[in-house]
Amino acid sequence: MKYLLISIFLSHVVNADPTILSAQVLFRHGDRTPVTTVPSDPYQESFWGLPWGTLTTQGMQQHLINGLKLKARYVDELKLVNATYSPYDIHIRSALHDRCLQSAAADFAGFYSDSKFHPQGGGWPKNWTPLPIHTNTDPDHEFEPDAPCARAKQIENERLARPEYLNYEQQHIDIVQAFAKGTGEPWTKWWDIIQYAGTLVCENAHGLTLPSFVTPQLYNDTISIRSTIIDYTAGMAILQALQNPELIRLRAGVLIKTLTGLFRAYTDEKLYAYSVHDSTISATLYALGVTAKMDVIGAGQPGYAATLIFELWKMDDGSLAIKLLYANTAEEALKTVTSSIQGCAGKALCPLATVRGIMDQFVVQDIDKACQAQ
Ligand SMILES: *[C@@H]1O[C@H](CO)[C@@H](O)[C@H](O)[C@H]1NC(C)=O
Numbered sequence: 001m002k003y004l005l006i007s008i009f010l011s012h013v014v015n016a017d018p019t020i021l022s023a024q025v026l027f028r029h030g031d032r033t034p035v036t037t038v039p040s041d042p043y044q045e046s047f048w049g050l051p052w053g054t055l056t057t058q059g060m061q062q063h064l065i066n067g068l069k070l071k072a073r074y075v076d077e078l079k080l081v082n083a084t085y086s087p088y089d090i091h092i093r094s095a096l097h098d099r100c101l102q103s104a105a106a107d108f109a110g111f112y113s114d115s116k117f118h119p120q121g122g123g124w125p126k127n128w129t130p131l132p133i134h135t136n137t138d139p140d141h142e143f144e145p146d147a148p149c150a151r152a153k154q155i156e157n158e159r160l161a162r163p164e165y166l167n168y169e170q171q172h173i174d175i176v177q178a179f180a181k182g183t184g185e186p187w188t189k190w191w192d193i194i195q196y197a198g199t200l201v202c203e204n205a206h207g208l209t210l211p212s213f214v215t216p217q218l219y220n221d222t223i224s225i226r227s228t229i230i231d232y233t234a235g236m237a238i239l240q241a242l243q244n245p246e247l248i249r250l251r252a253g254v255l256i257k258t259l260t261g262l263f264r265a266y267t268d269e270k271l272y273a274y275s276v277h278d279s280t281i282s283a284t285l286y287a288l289g290v291t292a293k294m295d296v297i298g299a300g301q302p303g304y305a306a307t308l309i310f311e312l313w314k315m316d317d318g319s320l321a322i323k324l325l326y327a328n329t330a331e332e333a334l335k336t337v338t339s340s341i342q343g344c345a346g347k348a349l350c351p352l353a354t355v356r357g358i359m360d361q362f363v364v365q366d367i368d369k370a371c372q373a374q
């Protein structure tokens with residue numbers, strides 16, 4: 001009898017499947033034109049035929065693909081959301097930039113490509129449902145880690161003045177000098193060339209011929225050093241500096257509050273989407289543990305349409321758990337990266353209490369107060 005009870009109990013544990021309750025999906029916008037460039041660049045705004053920082057048709061395509069990938073998981077496989085759009089199912093939010101708004105629209109054109117809730121005929125575009133996309137007001141501290149914040153600027157400047165950083169900059173000062181010479185700009189510091197390096201990434205993504213001083217080796221070195229400096233100035237533990245929790249809080253704390261606030265059982269929307277920036281995705285990962293960003297993305301920055309997902313699951317014993325997923329591009333498959341969260345090593349589903357234990361310390365209640373210079 002005792003044996004029977006135990007075996008019934010065991011088979012119950014083994015056979016019960018966890019069920020998904022909700023998903024919060026953060027994605028970076030798709031391919032865009034550069035944000036700006038230098039006068040010596042042959043590829044000015046007129047070359048692109050679009051304003052600076054605008055989503056391109058490639059960017060739209062990437063998000064259509066991404067939306068189809070999300071549909072495969074949440075509509076077809078897990079059946080979290082109905083194929084036909086319902087306002088009860090999802091809630092879409094976006095950063096204020098047009099490229100983020102358009103990326104969200106393109107993504108959900110893919111996600112809802114089997115939706116029936118739209119006019120039939122009458123010239124209506126095939127399989128397209130217009131969706132509400134919500135935004136914050138400016139300044140948007142929730143989705144823009146670089147929103148104006150005096151205290152964050154102070155800490156960033158402190159980090160840029162540290163000997164470890166100055167040494168690193170000095171080791172690679174020849175690249176800054178090559179950029180100054182090649183462009184005719186009065187550049188002397190790495191910080192001066194960060195933005196133009198980002199412009200080169202856009203030009204390279206479009207197969208454009210880069211200026212002759214930008215050799216393939218110089219390009220690769222520049223992109224890799226740029227990424228190190230971006231992680232460093234955002235508060236990550238790198239270049240022999242410790243993680244700076246205050247800076248991470250200032251850059252991500254409002255969003256971390258939103259994300260953790262939605263880790264609860266649902267009666268309403270089951271899928272939350274946030275159309276944001278690479279900096280937003282990195283800032284979120286910094287708040288998942290000292291090595292989380294490196295473990296999930298590596299030394300680089302999130303690619304176009306990079307997607308980070310927090311799924312909330314109910315385990316067979318009724319407890320709640322988080323599954324973290326990531327894909328660096330629209331084409332890449334989502335991979336489970338839960339074990340990159342601090343305290344979740346070796347787990348595909350990590351107890352909610354463990355995840356909150358790490359995330360809650362980064363929640364910001366009053367960002368205006370926290371941003372005051374000290
Ligand atoms: C999905 O939505 C359609 C159309 O509103 C409805 O007929 C169907 O019952 C829904 N399916 C599920 C599983 O809720």
Ligand SMILES: *[C@@H]1O[C@H](CO)[C@@H](O)[C@H](O)[C@H]1NC(C)=O
Pocket residue numbers: 216217220
């Ligand atoms: C630059 O990086 C790319 C991508 O990692 C690699 O394929 C290429 O060989 C590198 N080129 C040089 C000159 O290091």
